[in-house]
Amino acid sequence: MVHVSPHKAGAVPAIELTGATKRFRTPSGTLHTAVRDLDLTVAPGEFVAVVGPTGCGKSTTLTLVSGLEEPTEGEVKVYGEHVDGIDPNVGFVFQQDAVFPWRTVLSNVTAGPRFRGVGADEAREKARDWLARVGLAAFEDRYPHQLSGGMRKRVALAQTFVNDPKILLMDEPFSALDVQTRALMSDQLLELWAGTGSSVVFVTHDLDEAIALADRVVVMTAGPATVKEVFTVDLPRPRTVEAVRLEPRFVELYREIWASLGEEVRITRERGAGRAA
Numbered sequence: 001m002v003h004v005s006p007h008k009a010g011a012v013p014a015i016e017l018t019g020a021t022k023r024f025r026t027p028s029g030t031l032h033t034a035v036r037d038l039d040l041t042v043a044p045g046e047f048v049a050v051v052g053p054t055g056c057g058k059s060t061t062l063t064l065v066s067g068l069e070e071p072t073e074g075e076v077k078v079y080g081e082h083v084d085g086i087d088p089n090v091g092f093v094f095q096q097d098a099v100f101p102w103r104t105v106l107s108n109v110t111a112g113p114r115f116r117g118v119g120a121d122e123a124r125e126k127a128r129d130w131l132a133r134v135g136l137a138a139f140e141d142r143y144p145h146q147l148s149g150g151m152r153k154r155v156a157l158a159q160t161f162v163n164d165p166k167i168l169l170m171d172e173p174f175s176a177l178d179v180q181t182r183a184l185m186s187d188q189l190l191e192l193w194a195g196t197g198s199s200v201v202f203v204t205h206d207l208d209e210a211i212a213l214a215d216r217v218v219v220m221t222a223g224p225a226t227v228k229e230v231f232t233v234d235l236p237r238p239r240t241v242e243a244v245r246l247e248p249r250f251v252e253l254y255r256e257i258w259a260s261l262g263e264e265v266r267i268t269r270e271r272g273a274g275r276a277a
């Protein structure tokens, strides 16, 4: 299982945010700063997890990289190019499944390549290959409502990887799943990702999940979000979630990162309490 080594000297970063700030106009007309002066670099093939208190601006950071939103100030680049609209090289997986309920599993996975101009036969072949990799070869004729939540999530992964994304943005993709399914999905994601060379930015509330998956864990401040601290996860790969959790180094990293993240969570909670008072 190979994966491209991160931080190759001189390599153009896959993602580069420099001084990125995003302000939204609220319905009452005031400006709300969601992200402020954020610097973050992700290397080609690197897996970065982003953790931070609720509402701090993690999803907004992803929307800036995706091109769905533009920064108010600062710059966002993907492979050295200024982000200008939605890039076909960027794939997404969200908490909600982005499947078409009226299409079969196979048709759902074929849709992306077809939309990108791949011929019907080739698209079907690629889709079948990815469905086999996620263990759903026998389910290609089912409709999404006939699948379990974990299976639908595997369809979503096949749907994303079939487009060979250079960059994969994942916003709490497994948070609606039960704990066991979640661990299995994490393992499956690592297996699928290994060998693709894609860079991943994975937003989660779950620090266990972040450490088990990532090469680096980025801790965001209480909102407006900026990078507080970045931790390198020096655990060997290939990893499986259940095994890696038992490593003494995992526990040490958890303690170190939680010390940083916990402060921001407390700040956010106190603000909430202040507002409620």
Ligand SMILES: Nc1ncnc2c1ncn2[C@@H]1O[C@H](COP(=O)(O)OP(=O)(O)OP(=O)(O)O)[C@@H](O)[C@H]1O
Pocket: 024, 025, 026, 032, 033, 034, 052, 053, 054, 055, 056, 057, 058, 059, 060, 061, 223
């Ligand atoms: N389109 C928008 N218009 C106005 N405000 C927005 C918009 N999108 C996000 N916000 C605000 O920006 C802040 C950051 O939101 P964001 O969704 O990025 O946080 P988050 O860290 O992903 O949250 P969570 O952890 O709860 O998923 C929030 O206060 C949110 O209300």
